[in-house]
Amino acid sequence: MTNPLPPLGRAAGNGAATAKPDDRLVSDKRYKIIEATMRRYGYQGHGLIEALHSAQEAFGYLDDFTLMHIARTLHLPPSKVFGVATFYNLFTLKPQGAHTCVVCLGTACYIKGAREVLAAIEAEYDVKAGGTTRDNQLSLLTARCFGSCALAPVLTFDGETIGKVTPEAAAQQIAQRMMAIRQAA
Amino acid sequence: MNLEELNATATSERLARAKKRHHIHVCVGTACQALNSEQIAKALQAELKQRGQSHDAEVKCVGCPGLCSLGPLVEVESRVNGQATTDAPEEDRRKSVLYQFVKPEDAAEIIAHLDGEPVKRLETPLDQPFFTRQTKIVLENCGKIDPERIEDYIAAGGYQALMKALTEMTPQQVVDEITRSGLRGRGGAGFPTGLKWGTVAKADPNAYPTNVPEGIQSRKFVICNGDEGDPGAFMDRSLMEGDPHRILEGMAIAAYAVGANHGFIYVRAEYPLAVKRLRTAIRQAQRAGLLGNGIGGTAFSFNVDIRLGAGAFVCGEETALMASIEGGRGVPRPRPPFPAECGLWGCPTLINNVETLANVPPIIMKGADWFASIGTEKSKGTKVFALTGQVVNTGLIEVPMGITLREIVFDIGGGIPGGRQFKGVQTGGPSGGCIPAQFLDMPVDYESLAKVGSIMGSGGMIVMDDTTDMVEVARFFMEFCMDESCGKCIPCRAGTVQMHRILTKIQEGKATQRDIQILEELCDMVKHTSLCGLGQSAPNPVISTLRYFRDEYEKKINGHHKSKPNGLSD
Numbered sequence: 001m002t003n004p005l006p007p008l009g010r011a012a013g014n015g016a017a018t019a020k021p022d023d024r025l026v027s028d029k030r031y032k033i034i035e036a037t038m039r040r041y042g043y044q045g046h047g048l049i050e051a052l053h054s055a056q057e058a059f060g061y062l063d064d065f066t067l068m069h070i071a072r073t074l075h076l077p078p079s080k081v082f083g084v085a086t087f088y089n090l091f092t093l094k095p096q097g098a099h100t101c102v103v104c105l106g107t108a109c110y111i112k113g114a115r116e117v118l119a120a121i122e123a124e125y126d127v128k129a130g131g132t133t134r135d136n137q138l139s140l141l142t143a144r145c146f147g148s149c150a151l152a153p154v155l156t157f158d159g160e161t162i163g164k165v166t167p168e169a170a171a172q173q174i175a176q177r178m179m180a181i182r183q184a185a
Numbered sequence: 186m187n188l189e190e191l192n193a194t195a196t197s198e199r200l201a202r203a204k205k206r207h208h209i210h211v212c213v214g215t216a217c218q219a220l221n222s223e224q225i226a227k228a229l230q231a232e233l234k235q236r237g238q239s240h241d242a243e244v245k246c247v248g249c250p251g252l253c254s255l256g257p258l259v260e261v262e263s264r265v266n267g268q269a270t271t272d273a274p275e276e277d278r279r280k281s282v283l284y285q286f287v288k289p290e291d292a293a294e295i296i297a298h299l300d301g302e303p304v305k306r307l308e309t310p311l312d313q314p315f316f317t318r319q320t321k322i323v324l325e326n327c328g329k330i331d332p333e334r335i336e337d338y339i340a341a342g343g344y345q346a347l348m349k350a351l352t353e354m355t356p357q358q359v360v361d362e363i364t365r366s367g368l369r370g371r372g373g374a375g376f377p378t379g380l381k382w383g384t385v386a387k388a389d390p391n392a393y394p395t396n397v398p399e400g401i402q403s404r405k406f407v408i409c410n411g412d413e414g415d416p417g418a419f420m421d422r423s424l425m426e427g428d429p430h431r432i433l434e435g436m437a438i439a440a441y442a443v444g445a446n447h448g449f450i451y452v453r454a455e456y457p458l459a460v461k462r463l464r465t466a467i468r469q470a471q472r473a474g475l476l477g478n479g480i481g482g483t484a485f486s487f488n489v490d491i492r493l494g495a496g497a498f499v500c501g502e503e504t505a506l507m508a509s510i511e512g513g514r515g516v517p518r519p520r521p522p523f524p525a526e527c528g529l530w531g532c533p534t535l536i537n538n539v540e541t542l543a544n545v546p547p548i549i550m551k552g553a554d555w556f557a558s559i560g561t562e563k564s565k566g567t568k569v570f571a572l573t574g575q576v577v578n579t580g581l582i583e584v585p586m587g588i589t590l591r592e593i594v595f596d597i598g599g600g601i602p603g604g605r606q607f608k609g610v611q612t613g614g615p616s617g618g619c620i621p622a623q624f625l626d627m628p629v630d631y632e633s634l635a636k637v638g639s640i641m642g643s644g645g646m647i648v649m650d651d652t653t654d655m656v657e658v659a660r661f662f663m664e665f666c667m668d669e670s671c672g673k674c675i676p677c678r679a680g681t682v683q684m685h686r687i688l689t690k691i692q693e694g695k696a697t698q699r700d701i702q703i704l705e706e707l708c709d710m711v712k713h714t715s716l717c718g719l720g721q722s723a724p725n726p727v728i729s730t731l732r733y734f735r736d737e738y739e740k741k742i743n744g745h746h747k748s749k750p751n752g753l754s755d
Contacts, residue, residue: 041398042399045511045512048513049495049509052495089495090496091495107416107574107614108573108579111647111653144498144665144669147455149418149573150216151219161219163219
């Protein structure tokens with residue numbers, strides 16, 4: 001039987017390239033979660049965004065292999081899956097750092113100095129918004145409003161909301177949290 | 186659950202509540218939760234247990250009471266009419282104390298003072314204008330009920346309106362009641378809700394080819410638009426977090442009125458707490474027989490699904506939102522046909538904003554005349570605003586239509602902090618405009634706001650003081666629209682980029698008079714030729730700042746081009 005999957009390309013990463021694609025679906029339990037989501041929508045096309053949400057939650061990002069797998073299971077052309085995955089800001093095709101910091105650049109935060117906060121973090125960690133530090137520890141992202149405007153300016157660190165941050169203290173607050181997690185591990 | 190069972194649940198729940206001498210409400214909205222309010226609730230509970238007062242007082246996690254800038258907030262309601270428990274909940278009179286900036290370590294002190302004087306150190310007056318000037322309809326339960334318990338909502342009179350509609354009214358009567366109330370869409374454009382409902386109710390599901398997925402039985406749909414994308418707006422989030430059942434009830438009534446059996450709530454993925462609480466609410470309502478097949482013992486069936494957005498502002502536009510629910514890229518399409526005739530999977534579809542739907546149950550319960558008595562001639566009822574920016578009291582407010590901006594900013598908002606001067610207020614987010622100080626006494630309603638070049642919008646209200654650079658504000662919004670443009674139509678895709686480039690040039694001091702001219706031409710072109718609301722309204726922040734703060738633009742040009750008085754350079 002011919003396998004319709006394309007070469008794994010950059011998605012393969014370390015060693016996985018040697019394994020057969022179908023092995024990965026079996027050996028990696030996380031595909032079960034995506035499978036459950038797709039089943040809930042009767043493997044129909046309208047479950048695509050939900051499937052991508054599951055995949056991103058499970059893997060942290062969407063690689064080519066996963067996108068192809070979803071396309072095949074939902075009987076959608078790969079172009080459609082890739083098109084949807086790249087249309088929405090929340091989906092990312094690049095692996096993320098160990099921690100994620102999202103700085104809100106909504107209007108209220110902006111007026112209260114979110115840009116200075118972002119600049120301070122960028123300078124401290126030598127990373128541009130949208131990028132990941134060289135040691136893969138921190139991904140710095142921006143958002144269009146968390147709706148926590150009363151706490152402006154706001155950022156989140158691994159999902160935890162930190163409000164009323166200042167440019168001076170922001171980098172330090174992030175460092176403290178990363179340190180705490182490292183010590184706990 | 187039929188009407189009798191509903192009433193029985195409400196009564197027993199009210200009785201149980203009346204037996205407790207003290208009700209302690211801890212806000213667990215996103216803002217307060219970020220400040221550890223769940224720890225506070227736990228600490229209060231532990232303290233009650235330790236003192237053996239658990240039988241006498243209860244700690245409840247509630248939605249947002251509004252005054253987010255003083256959070257975390259804890260409200261204590263204590264009975265005033267003596268110590269004895271009462272069997273008549275309606276005689277249960279209570280007085281409230283509100284505590285601000287509460288920390289978990291304050292729990293012991295709060296509990297110790299339950300029966301005596303309130304803790305002065307933490308108390309904030311409840312008779313301040315922030316609370317007294319508001320009229321709460323949509324937010325009446327926010328901050329009062331536990332959003333994760335359906336019994337709480339039922340005890341507050343929840344699902345009574347749905348029962349009334351199902352058992353006493355025909356679908357046409359429901360539509361007529363909404364039409365007579367004068368309710369208009371709260372998502373921004375202000376389209377009359379009754380008219381929309383009537384159109385969907387009359388629409389023929391077979392008029393257009395349909396392709397409804399297997400497993401979905403309905404041939405008409407109700408969609409609740411919770412894709413609150415405007416930066417600086419969090420009304421819908423607070424509502425979905427604080428009173429999710431209210432939205433489900435509004436949707437079910439709407440579905441009954443238009444003849445739909447399936448609904449979707451489209452929520453931003455950036456609102457995880459709202460998603461979680463809505464999911465819980467749907468499960469509870471299904472179990473109670475208030476959603477699903479044969480609601481309340483009648484023949485009416487209605488199911489609700491949640492769909493998550495994925496970070497695309499344009500999905501707030503109705504046709505883009507439907508494309509997203511169908512699992513595709515969220516790009517709008519030309520109208521007509523309007524969703525009311527050809528919407529989700531080609532079926533007639535009713536799309537209403539979260540706040541619009543939350544207005545429905547009280548209108549059904551209290552009647553259209555009651556609702557129409559609030560507000561102005563053309564704008565009825567109340568509006569929820571998210572008041573943020575350079576203002577003392579930031580948070581969520583609900584005011585009757587027709588209130589003046591001055592009352593909102595200076596009475597309810599408490600004015601500008603740090604002795605600064607008021608400069609303007611931005612309404613409607615990236616689709617709205619900046620309103621300068623000269624219009625402070627203008628009434629806030631759909632028409633007045635449109636007249637001064639802004640829009641009601643979904644309800645974000647950002648106050649700016651004299652340090653705010655208006656050109657920068659315009660540039661900020663243009664950058665937003667540029668990033669969020671879906672790219673389908675050229676005026677929006679290319680126009681926003683060009684406008685952003687010119688605004689940046691002005692900010693850098695490299696622009697000339699000619700650039701302002703081009704900017705104005707572009708505004709006009711993008712506004713009138715874009716496909717959807719995003720592009721059509723994208724120039725609004727530029728147009729309004731040019732109209733009222735033109736001197737700031739001029740200053741940035743003249744300051745750097747004194748040598749070229751004719752305004753031409755290069």
